[in-house]
Amino acid sequence: MVARRAWPILLILGVLLLCSVVISAGIGAVWIHPAEVARVVWKHLGGLVNVPATSDVIIWDLRLPRIALALLVGAALAVAGALMQSLFHNPMADPYVVGVSSGAAFGAVVSVACGLQAVSWGALNITSLLAFGCGLAATFLVYGLSRRAGRVPVGTLLLTGIAIGGLMQAVTSFLLLQQGHSEMREVMAWLMGSMANRGWSHVLTLLPYTVAGMGIALFLQRELNILALGDETAHHLGVNVERTRLLLLFTATLLAAAAVAMSGIIAFVGLIIPHLMRLLIGPNHRRLLPACLLAGGLLLVWADVLARTLIPSGELPIGIVTSVLGCPFFLYLLHRREGKTF
Amino acid sequence: MTAYGATMSLTPTLEAVNLACGYDAREVLHGIDLTLRAGEFLGVIGPNGSGKSTLIKALTGALPLLRGEVRLAGRRLPDYAPREQARIMAVVPQVSVPVFAFTVREMVEMGRHPHLGRFGTLGAADHAAVDEALALTDTAALSQRAIDQLSSGELQRVTIARALAQQPRVLLLDEPTAHLDIGHQLDIFELLTRLSREQGLAVLCVSHDLNLAAEYCARLVLFSVGTIAASGTAGEVVTEANLQTVYGTLVRVEANPYSGQPLVLHSRAPRLDEEEG
Numbered sequence: 001m002v003a004r005r006a007w008p009i010l011l012i013l014g015v016l017l018l019c020s021v022v023i024s025a026g027i028g029a030v031w032i033h034p035a036e037v038a039r040v041v042w043k044h045l046g047g048l049v050n051v052p053a054t055s056d057v058i059i060w061d062l063r064l065p066r067i068a069l070a071l072l073v074g075a076a077l078a079v080a081g082a083l084m085q086s087l088f089h090n091p092m093a094d095p096y097v098v099g100v101s102s103g104a105a106f107g108a109v110v111s112v113a114c115g116l117q118a119v120s121w122g123a124l125n126i127t128s129l130l131a132f133g134c135g136l137a138a139t140f141l142v143y144g145l146s147r148r149a150g151r152v153p154v155g156t157l158l159l160t161g162i163a164i165g166g167l168m169q170a171v172t173s174f175l176l177l178q179q180g181h182s183e184m185r186e187v188m189a190w191l192m193g194s195m196a197n198r199g200w201s202h203v204l205t206l207l208p209y210t211v212a213g214m215g216i217a218l219f220l221q222r223e224l225n226i227l228a229l230g231d232e233t234a235h236h237l238g239v240n241v242e243r244t245r246l247l248l249l250f251t252a253t254l255l256a257a258a259a260v261a262m263s264g265i266i267a268f269v270g271l272i273i274p275h276l277m278r279l280l281i282g283p284n285h286r287r288l289l290p291a292c293l294l295a296g297g298l299l300l301v302w303a304d305v306l307a308r309t310l311i312p313s314g315e316l317p318i319g320i321v322t323s324v325l326g327c328p329f330f331l332y333l334l335h336r337r338e339g340k341t342f
Numbered sequence: 343m344t345a346y347g348a349t350m351s352l353t354p355t356l357e358a359v360n361l362a363c364g365y366d367a368r369e370v371l372h373g374i375d376l377t378l379r380a381g382e383f384l385g386v387i388g389p390n391g392s393g394k395s396t397l398i399k400a401l402t403g404a405l406p407l408l409r410g411e412v413r414l415a416g417r418r419l420p421d422y423a424p425r426e427q428a429r430i431m432a433v434v435p436q437v438s439v440p441v442f443a444f445t446v447r448e449m450v451e452m453g454r455h456p457h458l459g460r461f462g463t464l465g466a467a468d469h470a471a472v473d474e475a476l477a478l479t480d481t482a483a484l485s486q487r488a489i490d491q492l493s494s495g496e497l498q499r500v501t502i503a504r505a506l507a508q509q510p511r512v513l514l515l516d517e518p519t520a521h522l523d524i525g526h527q528l529d530i531f532e533l534l535t536r537l538s539r540e541q542g543l544a545v546l547c548v549s550h551d552l553n554l555a556a557e558y559c560a561r562l563v564l565f566s567v568g569t570i571a572a573s574g575t576a577g578e579v580v581t582e583a584n585l586q587t588v589y590g591t592l593v594r595v596e597a598n599p600y601s602g603q604p605l606v607l608h609s610r611a612p613r614l615d616e617e618e619g
Contacts, residue, residue, distance in 0.1 A: 238428025
């Protein structure tokens with residue numbers, strides 16, 4: 001109904017995101033003026049400017065990598081959420097609906113339980129690798145268990161996801177209880193999501209997944225619209241439902257698992273951002289997907305600012321920030337839309 | 343069968359041969375033989391649970407067959423790629439509550455999907471097909487409305503518009519007038535008659551409205567618990583004997599004073615003494 005305002009909204013979101021990156025890089029224990037931030041970025045892009053070495057280190061080595069990572073994680077989770085909601089024809093689906101988060105949590109706890117968390121290659125330590133692998137494996141387990149006579153009914157997929165998720169959470173909790181205090185704290189911090197101590201290598205690890213996932217999603221935007229109407233209608237309109245759904249499910253899972261591997265489990269982004277963007281620019285995925293990408297990034301950039309500044313002596317897990325912000329907002333949306341569709 | 347192939351119009355556009363299918367182990371349709379030719383308007387009637395909606399699922403390949411086969415334009419259904427099938431056959435399913443608030447135009451544009459290339463956007467021909475579909479179903483004025491703000495009758499007409507935008511040769515409809523007022527019911531049946539006569543569209547329409555079906559459909563098929571109980575012209579199928587056997591209720595059939603077609607009359611549940619009088 002408001003489709004005609006879509007392009008200005010996308011432009012505004014883009015500008016907001018750019019400004020947010022520059023401003024948020026200035027915020028922290030030491031305030032750095034946006035102009036100085038811009039000069040640091042310009043220098044690293046090959047520009048000939050002189051910047052103080054301390055600003056350079058704080059901006060380029062400490063703050064910008066985690067801002068860039070927050071942006072990518074937010075974008076990946078929001079796009080994954082939009083995909084899942086279309087696949088399940090249900091605006092309540094989130095990127096974790098078929099077991100990515102419970103699988104990833106299981107993997108992370110196993111790595112700590114085996115004392116392997118210190119092993120790493122660049123951005124990839126054993127914890128994130130196992131989280132990524134188990135997240136993907138959980139999704140395929142759920143998909144395989146839901147398959148009957150070559151078909152995967154959406155309802156079965158959803159309920160199998162809940163059942164397997166419950167089982168994995170039980171095993172995860174059991175393993176967690178066997179750990180010492182410090183290991184438990186370490187895992188808990190990861191389970192709540194964190195951008196602490198992340199560098200450019202994390203950003204570069206996540207970037208290809210986000211780009212590829214977004215590419216596939218945009219490539220299939222017409223199918224996403226049609227699948228949102230229901231599987232049978234999609235079949236009648238010439239969509240190869242089973243194959244397209246498997247590809248999109250894999251794409252959404254890859255986006256979510258890669259994001260979770262880099263930052264831990266961050267709740268609500270994949271649920272709220274697609275909702276909000278549908279209210280703003282309608283459900284057509286050609287506009288919805290870019291909007292989710294920008295708005296997901298925007299939300300996590302600011303959630304991370306709160307996470308690293310709210311407590312003077314340390315850091316809040318970013319998942320706690322998104323949950324505390326997200327829950328009331330989500331309830332507000334629900335009540336506002338009572339009796340209507342999304 | 344002697345004239346098979348002699349004239350194009352006699353070649354069945356859609357054909358079911360000994361078709362049987364069902365859900366899990368429960369067989370719902372038991373060996374259905376059915377043909378639908380270009381330009382024909384076929385009505386499918388029958389009580390609840392007699393397998394009418396299952397027939398549509400089977401004819402479109404949405405439900406796997408247990409026995410028999412479906413041929414579309416002479417080729418077996420499984421030999422079609424999904425997009426190729428959707429360019430020939432369109433379906434108007436029973437209306438369901440929309441989950442996402444697409445605009446009416448976006449919804450009808452989805453009917454062009456099987457005609458578009460991978461990176462294709464809607465061209466002039468596509469927009470013309472969408473405009474025509476909107477005009478035919480009297481929904482052009484709604485085109486910028488969100489589909490969650492429509493009445494169920496409007497949504498039904500929009501769903502028909504989406505199917506027409508596919509520019510199919512075969513159109514299957516599952517109770518397309520269930521939520522429509524009498525004016526729009528007649529409009530839809532007039533439209534289907536016109537499309538079948540003027541454009542040679544093969545129409546198969548499942549309907550609960552015996553009188554509308556008898557009035558408009560040149561040929562009727564009466565379903566009863568998964569088999570065909572009767573088929574032929576309205577006069578042959580809509581008889582008191584047939585309806586009482588299949589529906590298990592007493593009805594009277596008279597001739598419609600305007601058209602001479604059968605007209606089904608029912609009263610409150612008849613008592614035996616009234617029946618005698």
